[in-house]
Structures are given as structure tokens and as C-alpha cells.
Amino acid sequence: MPELPEVETVRRALEPRLRGLTISACEIRKPGFNHKALPGALRAAQGETIAAVRRRGKYLILDLSNGKNLVLHLGMSGRLSFGQNGPHTRFVLRAGSVSVAFHDPRRFGRVGCALPLLGPEPLSPEFTPEHLFRALKKSRAGVKTLLMDQRVVAGLGNIYATEALYLAKIRPGRPGRRVSRAECAALHDAIVRVLSLAVESGGSTLEDESFLDPAGNPGGFQKFVNVYGRKAGRACGHALKATPKPLAGRTSLYCPQCQK
């Protein structure tokens, strides 16, 4: 579920509540969760003060006073909430009087993991049309597969890759190397616009209401979604189609009339 805008929304909610507080509890609540954690990562966070709450791609990073950090990933179904334990609470962090619970029914989320190699932040100056062009040019894979490759650019998932390709009028299955420089400029611009608007909107809360910020508020970007989960394009009104084969294992919708 959570892509860059949702994770950034979570970060903005956490930062003012957690910064400067000392961690008093940092515990896995359900056995079998999080077997990929770095050994000792949770224990090392105990008693440390939270210096900052950062985000890199879809990862949340708590910077700690001992110079280490605690990395979280929400996976597909992960959600953080203040207070409140539930049946799917996998992990709890307490600092000062604040308690944050990590709920994750599908258990794809992680806590205390290593940060992998990631491409540039799409809303930073390091992400340029030229970077995108060079990354796409190297590969025969579909352009959408490449946009969702976190080493190309960090933070895009199925929703926002789909939306950006629609705005840039490029079919998701087109090989990356066949996207021209001019189209890359349009795609770069579309990615920046979609993500900026989605961050401002507080992320996407689709009909199943799977995304809520830590205070329980839904996002607003679903009002602007053109393609994802729709039958017709919101802007163009044309019937949407799915690619014959999924790309990177995901359903890929596009407008056959507008996207080439």
C-alpha cells in the first residue's frame, strides 16, 4: 500500500511527536514477524533519543543519538498508529508519553532492517530528466517495471508509476530504451507533479481505506487519481485497459488512446 507520499505523510505525523524523546520500548509483539531484522537493531535503539525522523524512498528512518538508526518499512499492508494495539499489531515503540503501534496483517513490513541501495529521491534535485533517460536507456524491461525499481528512482509503486505514465502519455509496457529524451522530460515532470500533489494531499486512501495516517486521518489524493483502480480515465474519459501480462508482477492499467 504505502508508496512515497503515504510514507512521507506518516513521517510528517511522527516527526513532531517523537523528536527529542527517549525510546523506552522497542519490541516485536508477534513471533514470526520481522525475521529479516538486523540482529540487535531493536535492542540498540533502547534508551536512545530520537534525533530526527527521516524518509528515504518508502523507508522511514529514526536517527538516534548514538549515531545509529532504526529503519522501518511498511510493506504492503503496514500502518503506524499512535496508541492503540490491535489484533495485527506486530511491533510497538514507546518514547516519552508517546506510543506508536505497527499494524501489519500481511506481515511484509520490516523493522530494524538495513537500508538497501536506492536511486535518487524523486523530489530532490538529484532526480533529473537526464538521470531518468540514462537509467531507462540501459534496459529492455518495460518502463513501468523500471519506474518501480527502487534503484532507478526511490519511492514509486504501482499507483504513482501508473499515474505518472498516464500523464506523460507513455504505455507502461514500452521498453525503457525506447523512451525518447523528450518523453523522459515529460515523464520526469509527471513523476514530480504526481508525487508533489499526492504528498500535499496526504497520500491516497482508496475505497478499502487501507491507508490512514498515525492519527487515523485518510489522505486525499484519491480525488485526483486518473487511472489506478478505475474503468475510465478521469481526465480523458476513455476506457482503460490492462496490459496483457502484468508488469513486475502487478496489474498495469493504461489508456490505449492517450498513451503510446
Add this chain to the structure above:
DNA sequence: ACGAGTACCTGGCAGC
């Protein structure tokens, strides 16, 4: 070496 496919999980929902 690259890229496609699959495994990891559970819940919700459409269809029979």
C-alpha cells in the same frame, strides 16, 4: 547478467 517469475502472508470480496 538481465529480467521474468515466484515466494512471502492475510483479508476482503466477487461469483457460484
Add this chain to the structure above:
DNA sequence: TGCTGCCAGGTACTCG
């Protein structure tokens, strides 16, 4: 109503 199968915002592995 109740079963079955299918699908889901992600990542990381394996295999050809």
C-alpha cells in the same frame, strides 16, 4: 449463506 478462488499500495529471491 457459505465456500472457493482471486486479488491487493512491496521486496527479494531463484531460475532460465
